[in-house]
Amino acid sequence: MDDFCEWLVDCYEWLLETPGGKAGTSSGGITHAVSAGFYRRLGTGFSSQSHSSKHNEDILQPPDIMASPTFHRFPDLPPELRLKIWEEASAGPAMHVFDLCFPSWRGAERSRRAFEDADGNISEDRRHRWEEYSRCVFLDKLETGPRELRRATRVARHAHDPSAYRLRGALRLACVEAGANVSRPVEENVVYLPGRDEKIAYDNAEDVLFLRFRDSGALTELSQGVLFGEFDASGANSLGEVLEGPWSAEMASTLHGARKIALDVAETWTLATVGTVMLEEVAYLGCCLQDGLCVLYLVDHCPGRCSRCHRHEQNAKRLQARGELFRQLHCMTASEDGVREPDVIRGVGKTYREVFDLEALGWTDTHPSYVFARAMDETLRSQQADADAQSFQGIRILVVEDDEVDGLDTTTLMDCNPSGAEDRMAAKAWDMSLRWSS
Known part of the structure; x- marks a missing residue:
């Protein structure tokens, strides 16, 4: 800058x-x-x-x-x-954020909205695609705006889509000069949005694919839907086919090709009535993401904006010290150097900065997000080792900083740490950590 x-x-x-x-x-x-x-x-x-x-x-x-x-x-x-x-x-690395739409006991409203026009109607052509994808997991553009901001969930909600692919698309149309500078990458990954019949290509070597499940507990719900046979996997004759059963073909191709993926850290927490992400679910998610994956980012929106968890005055500059939790997560000893420049990922109105001081984030070795990070790290490394394709570099934590942009509402809302939830979740996470370490 x-x-x-x-x-x-x-x-x-x-x-x-x-x-x-x-x-x-x-x-x-x-x-x-x-x-x-x-x-x-x-x-x-x-x-x-x-x-x-x-x-x-x-x-x-x-x-x-x-x-x-x-x-x-x-x-x-x-x-x-x-x-x-x-x-x-148009410089990167850049963040591209998408909603995951999937069959749910809560209803199919989000999946259906992916196929609706501005008036809430579905054309005949889109209706045929909706019938095809209504029982699949697929991607759609990030939902934003007043309705999204009013939603009751602990996951971050945005007034404006921070995805860089939309800015780059606009630059391509601005003029010949701009279009020439947003050239096709050497290694690209393609995201297909079936509701809009649109394909989006991004730089797979540099950019990050941010998958948003939209609700804490949705990740668990999706995983259990496969593991407990709630989704149709007829004709599947192997564990791999069963695990891949609900994913659309385009979705599976996107995930299998992605080198860098991000998840909202709040989505690794679930309400006490649902339960925490269990080992089987971590293994399922790892199986879906591990093919060729280099980095898995966990994105924390709370620092700098959330007062309920007392982290509204934190910023990335204050979170650069490498403590014991960081070393345990990356299997490092105190004598190892481990000096690496923090990753910086760019969005529209948002900058995603890597941090190392996990203790300052309020994490402990029994914190649900930390337990999830360690279990996922071990799972991904183990699965890649079994496939003799060890490209994974580790779990990295990003905090989100707002950038001032003329004429753009960069509001992001959080409903972090509902009353009493942290203690209940920590107790369940401790049980999970015992199972994981045994």
């Missing part, structure tokens, strides 16, 4: 020295590319020009930020500066 600011300063200085020119190969202005903070940073630059001998309409004037967030002189920039800005706008 510092490089980006330097490039914008170069743009500003160049425009100050250059009379209004003719539009280049790009057309129109660039909207929402420059935040109000950027102009405040350049305040001295604007004031230094205010005493020029003669007012010239061709000289760039201080913009009225409240009146217009559009940078109209963008086409007049030198091509190399425009290209640098487009490159920065």
Whole structure:
């Protein structure tokens, strides 16, 4: 981001020295590319020009930020500066977030909405696809907006989709220059959204596929639905086929190809009436994700925004110390170096930063999320070893920071730690940890 600011300063200085020119190969202005903070940073630059001998309409004037967030002189920039800005706008690693839709005893409303239009209707063509996918697990774009924010769940809800694939799609349509900088990756993975009959390709070597189950307990529900035979797996003649039974063919292909996957850490917790994620369910999920997987991220939305768990003042910079829990999770000794730059994943209005201080997150060796992380780490490594394809690098924890974006509501709501739930969950997690360690 510092490089980006330097490039914008170069743009500003160049425009100050250059009379209004003719539009280049790009057309129109660039909207929402420059935040109000950027102009405040350049305040001295604007004031230094205010005493020029003669007012010239061709000289760039201080913009009225409240009146217009559009940078109209963008086409007049030198091509190399425009290209640098487009490159920065589409740079990765990036986060792509999708909802998992699947058959549920709670109903099929979420799966059905994936096939509905804005008025809640399903066309004849979509109805045929809905009948085909109604008993399958498939992916859909992230649900956002007022209705989503009002939902009662401990999983994070967003006013706006932070997925980078939507920004990159818009950049491809902006102009030829922007489209050229959002080129097809060398190694790509494809996500299919059957409700919209849409395919989305992303950089599989660098970007992260974030799977959202939408509710704590949904992960358990899906796993048990397969393990206890609640989903139709007719014709299956092996354990692998049974485990893969409810997944749509496109969904299975996406998961088997994904190198980096993220889950909401809140989804590893469940209410006491449902029970915690058990070993069999961890094994099932690991079986679905392990093929070629390099990193599994657990995303924590609480630090910096949630006051119920007393972590609203935390941020990634304060969570970089490597403690005993981190070393146990990664099978390291105190004498091992383990120094590695934290991962930074970019979204739209969100930045996902890796942290190492698990104790400061409130985790203990019996915390449900930590028990899940250790069990999943062991499961993935074991399954890849059995397949003689050991590419897994470990479980990594990300916290989410909000970025200010002009004209974009980046609100994210949490309903963390319902009254008394933490103690009940910890007791169940301790029972699970004993089973896992035995």
